[in-house]
Amino acid sequence: MSDNQETLLGQIFLYAYAKKPSNLYSYSEYLPQYIATQLLVWEVIAGQRDAQFNRISNGYTPVKDVLNNFKNAEVCKQVKNFYESYEKNIKTGSKEVSFAYKKDSLAKENALKCGSDGTYTFTDKNGQLNNFDVTVKDGSVVSKSATQLKVKAEANKLITMKQNNVNASGERCGMLVLTNGSNNQTITKLQADPRDYYAAVKGVENGSLWIKKSSPDDNKVEGITFHITGNGIDGDYTTGKDGYIRIPGLKPGTYKVSEKTSSIYTNVRDKTVIVEAGKTAYVLFVS
The missing domain is CATH 2.60.40.10 (Immunoglobulins)
Structure with a gap:
C-alpha cells in the first residue's frame, strides 16, 4: 500500500463511518453508512482515487455499477447519499489552510508582520478555518471566519490550528479487511488523519x-x-x-x-x- 493510499484511507476514516455494525448481514440504521464507507475504501485500494480524491478509471468495476446492482432500492438510495456526502466532505476537508505550515519551524521562518493596529490578520484562500480550533501562545483570537483569522499576540509567538471535526478522543480508526464470507484477514488498522497546522507572528514593528x-x-x-x-x-x-x-x-x-x-x-x-x-x-x- 502506498503512502498516498494510507493518507486517503485516513481521511475516509476521519470523514466517513469508521465503526462496524453489530451485524453485517441484517439491516440497521448504520449499515448504509458502513457500506458507503467501504465503497470509498475499495476505490482507494483499487487505485480509483487520485491524491485529490478525484475518481479515476483504471479498468476495475466502478462504484456506480455496484450501486446499480443493489436489490433494495431504498438501501441503495441511502448508501448513495452517504457515499456522495462522505466524498464531498473528504474533498473539502482535505484542503490545506493556505497560509499555514505542517512544521512549526517553517511557520517561524515565514512569520507574519504586524498590522498597523497591532494585530495580525491571516487569510485562508481555501476557506478551511472553521474546521480548526486555534490556539495563540501568549495571545488571543480577535476574530475567526472560514477565510480569515485575526489574532493579537506577543512577538515571535506560534499559532496552532488543530482540526476540530474529530471525536472526543481526538482520533478515529478503521479496519481494512479482506473476507471471503467466512474468514477475515485484517490487512491493516489505520488511524484517521486529523491535521495540525502552524503559523507564526513577528514582533510588533514600531x-x-x-x-x-x-x-x-x-x-x-x-x-x-x-x-x-x-x-x-x-x-x-x-x-x-x-x-x-x-x-x-x-x-x-x-x-x-x-x-x-x-x-x-x-x-x-x-x-x-x-x-x-x-x-x-x-x-x-x-x-
Whole structure:
C-alpha cells in the first residue's frame, strides 16, 4: 500500500463511518453508512482515487455499477447519499489552510508582520478555518471566519490550528479487511488523519514620526519645541537646524502633537497623527 493510499484511507476514516455494525448481514440504521464507507475504501485500494480524491478509471468495476446492482432500492438510495456526502466532505476537508505550515519551524521562518493596529490578520484562500480550533501562545483570537483569522499576540509567538471535526478522543480508526464470507484477514488498522497546522507572528514593528516646522516661504525653522503625547509618550522635542524633529521607535497608534507657544508663533493648533507599524508619519507646521 502506498503512502498516498494510507493518507486517503485516513481521511475516509476521519470523514466517513469508521465503526462496524453489530451485524453485517441484517439491516440497521448504520449499515448504509458502513457500506458507503467501504465503497470509498475499495476505490482507494483499487487505485480509483487520485491524491485529490478525484475518481479515476483504471479498468476495475466502478462504484456506480455496484450501486446499480443493489436489490433494495431504498438501501441503495441511502448508501448513495452517504457515499456522495462522505466524498464531498473528504474533498473539502482535505484542503490545506493556505497560509499555514505542517512544521512549526517553517511557520517561524515565514512569520507574519504586524498590522498597523497591532494585530495580525491571516487569510485562508481555501476557506478551511472553521474546521480548526486555534490556539495563540501568549495571545488571543480577535476574530475567526472560514477565510480569515485575526489574532493579537506577543512577538515571535506560534499559532496552532488543530482540526476540530474529530471525536472526543481526538482520533478515529478503521479496519481494512479482506473476507471471503467466512474468514477475515485484517490487512491493516489505520488511524484517521486529523491535521495540525502552524503559523507564526513577528514582533510588533514600531513606526516613526517626523515633524517639520517651516515658515510660509518654506524656510526651515530651528529651535521650536513641540509636546507629543500618546501610547506611553509624553515629552518635549525641539526642531533641529533643518527644521525637523525625528522620533523613531514609536508604538503604532494615535499621537497628539502640540506646538508650544512663543513670542514669534502664536495661535498654532494641535494636530493628531496616526503612526503605523513599519512606517513613518509626517506632520507639517507652517507659520
